[in-house]
Amino acid sequence: MAAASGSDLSSEMEVDAFRRLFPLHFHERHLLKSIRPDGRTLGKARDTIISLGAVTSANGSALTKIGCTTMLAAIKLEVMTPTVESPDEGCIAIDFHMPPICSPIVRPGRPADAAPVVAKQLSDTILRQLRYLWKNSGMIDLKELSLVSGKAAWMAYLDIYCLDADGSLFDAALLSAVAAFSHLQIPVVSLNDEGRIVLVSEDNGGGKLEKEPVNKEKRKLNLATIPFSLTCVLHKNYILADPTAEEESIMETLVTVVLDSSSQLVSLYKPGGPVLAHTSAIQDCVALTRQRLKELQKILNEAISDMEVD
Amino acid sequence: MAGKGAATPATYSPSLTTVKGKKKPPIFADDANWVRSDGRHFHQCRPAFLRTNAVNSASGSAYAEFGNTKVIVSVFGPRESKKAMMYSDVGRLNCNVSYTTFATVHRNQGSDSKELSSMLYKALEGAIILESFPKTTVDVFALVLESGGSDLPVIISCASLALADAGILLYDLVAAVSVSCLGKNLVIDPILEEESHQDGSFMISCMPSRNEISQLTLTGEWSTPKISEAMELCLDACSKLAKIMRSSLREPLSASEE
Numbered sequence: 030m031a032a033a034s035g036s037d038l039s040s041e042m043e044v045d046a047f048r049r050l051f052p053l054h055f056h057e058r059h060l061l062k063s064i065r066p067d068g069r070t071l072g073k074a075r076d077t078i079i080s081l082g083a084v085t086s087a088n089g090s091a092l093t094k095i096g097c098t099t100m101l102a103a104i105k106l107e108v109m110t111p112t113v114e115s116p117d118e119g120c121i122a123i124d125f126h127m128p129p130i131c132s133p134i135v136r137p138g139r140p141a142d143a144a145p146v147v148a149k150q151l152s153d154t155i156l157r158q159l160r161y162l163w164k165n166s167g168m169i170d171l172k173e174l175s176l177v178s179g180k181a182a183w184m185a186y187l188d189i190y191c192l193d194a195d196g197s198l199f200d201a202a203l204l205s206a207v208a209a210f211s212h213l214q215i216p217v218v219s220l221n222d223e224g225r226i227v228l229v230s231e232d233n234g235g236g237k238l239e240k241e242p243v244n245k246e247k248r249k250l251n252l253a254t255i256p257f258s259l260t261c262v263l264h265k266n267y268i269l270a271d272p273t274a275e276e277e278s279i280m281e282t283l284v285t286v287v288l289d290s291s292s293q294l295v296s297l298y299k300p301g302g303p304v305l306a307h308t309s310a311i312q313d314c315v316a317l318t319r320q321r322l323k324e325l326q327k328i329l330n331e332a333i334s335d336m337e338v339d
Numbered sequence: 340m341a342g343k344g345a346a347t348p349a350t351y352s353p354s355l356t357t358v359k360g361k362k363k364p365p366i367f368a369d370d371a372n373w374v375r376s377d378g379r380h381f382h383q384c385r386p387a388f389l390r391t392n393a394v395n396s397a398s399g400s401a402y403a404e405f406g407n408t409k410v411i412v413s414v415f416g417p418r419e420s421k422k423a424m425m426y427s428d429v430g431r432l433n434c435n436v437s438y439t440t441f442a443t444v445h446r447n448q449g450s451d452s453k454e455l456s457s458m459l460y461k462a463l464e465g466a467i468i469l470e471s472f473p474k475t476t477v478d479v480f481a482l483v484l485e486s487g488g489s490d491l492p493v494i495i496s497c498a499s500l501a502l503a504d505a506g507i508l509l510y511d512l513v514a515a516v517s518v519s520c521l522g523k524n525l526v527i528d529p530i531l532e533e534e535s536h537q538d539g540s541f542m543i544s545c546m547p548s549r550n551e552i553s554q555l556t557l558t559g560e561w562s563t564p565k566i567s568e569a570m571e572l573c574l575d576a577c578s579k580l581a582k583i584m585r586s587s588l589r590e591p592l593s594a595s596e597e
Contacts, residue, residue, distance in 0.1 A: 084485055086442070099394075103440075106352075107351060109349070126449065128480070130480045188449070192411060228354065
């Protein structure tokens with residue numbers, strides 16, 4: 030048995046070699062002492078950084094880092110003709126990219142396996158519009174993206190790029206998406222004679238405008254509720270918050286909990302895995318996410334207030 | 340009228356209001372008093388910001404920011420070549436350059452750039468000691484986060500820094516600089532706006548400590564004296580850029596020693 034031989038060899042082997050040859054055993058020996066190889070306790074997430082406005086060519090953007098996992102999200106606004114069914118609603122298109130720079134397993138021309146999974150989770154979380162139950166339960170009211178009813182509305186293209194993949198991709202991607210939306214600045218536009226939407230340039234704002242702007246001032250989106258998430262790895266009886274790529278690859282059972290700002294459950298993913306979690310384990314994951322929610326809210330608010338000072 | 344039945348509505352980004360009878364002022368005038376839109380002199384490069392070790396999961400990486408041009412390059416390997424590859428007693432280099440969807444002013448599909456990929460390959464090929472990693476491949480992947488002009492020279496410089504960070508043996512760092520010809524003037528390190536109005540462009544990638552040029556491209560109409568002027572400008576800028584690149588390689592080392 031690998032584990033048994035691992036324990037015999039561990040005393041006479043170098044740490045790095047032991048880590049590579051018996052990764053599971055290496056991690057389990059750490060878990061016995063309630064610590065992880067990077068020095069964290071089991072329930073602690075990695076250091077998180079948010080910086081807003083990283084991309085100048087976009088209307089809203091944010092760079093987030095959770096440990097080494099780095100995400101860059103940018104929103105570009107374009108004008109579209111709304112559909113007949115919802116003439117006064119805009120639209121949001123979400124895309125998640127894993128370019129080959131982010132990880133040794135992604136090669137050009139072949140999209141990473143994880144990318145479509147994260148993309149689906151993201152659009153489910155952000156676009157959850159329970160249209161037929163009650164309106165505006167989602168994070169963004171699509172009506173705020175309307176310009177001229179039935180004629181023009183904003184199409185928000187949200188593109189999230191993973192620049193460095195080191196585990197908990199969904200958490201970092203969701204955080205960057207939320208931060209980009211809170212940074213989004215909607216430009217002032219007006220309707221010209223040909224029925225097209227044009228930008229109102231800021232320098233002639235003092236002079237007399239030919240056309241009244243459609244939206245009066247640079248508006249920000251009103252984010253009703255903000256979703257935050259935490260991914261945990263389950264292994265035997267242990268719950269490890271915010272796993273690295275190494276931990277994710279060794280201990281395969283992941284649970285992702287998404288809560289909104291008022292601690293209500295938005296979604297919960299447990300895509301199979303060898304560990305069959307007890308309800309108590311799931312409750313522990315939710316409790317960890319509730320703690321993490323407060324941390325993330327604080328970091329996001331600090332990033333926003335830093336931006337306003339500048 | 341609204342929503343003519345198309346499933347995916349066609350979108351456009353709103354353009355600036357153009358007042359009739361008033362043309363957009365030309366970005367350059369032929370007189371000597373003309374200043375560049377970012378306030379630089381003709382022969383002044385944008386401030387360069389370079390950092391190594393930008394991507395933790397790569398063997399080596401670098402981030403470069405020249406004005407609004409922002410590039411990340413990751414290097415992977417030397418690692419096993421693709422199964423289909425024949426045996427080779429020298430190493431292989433594989434380059435790929437892609438753009439993000441928000442890199443340009445108008446949103447694009449964020450596709451790979453075949454042209455830039457092969458230009459990058461040709462610029463780096465001569466600088467790498469391929470004999471040092473037989474049978475294996477080194478992958479150089481670049482992602483342009485934001486395109487602000489002079490993309491290729493920035494990608495090349497950033498990529499050679501990433502290769503050095505990955506510990507790949509190089510003859511020398513490759514520094515690349517481009518010059519645009521606008522009317523009678525030569526402007527170094529052009530921004531996007533200047534590039535779109537240029538009459539000709541000139542780019543050199545070189546290894547300054549060996550005085551060797553790995554790539555030289557020239558487009559448009561050039562007179563011989565103009566070419567030698569551009570060449571001198573570029574070579575001078577390359578050697579200065581190489582010094583900045585070298586110091587950015589030393590930075591993490593000196594930090595860890597302290």
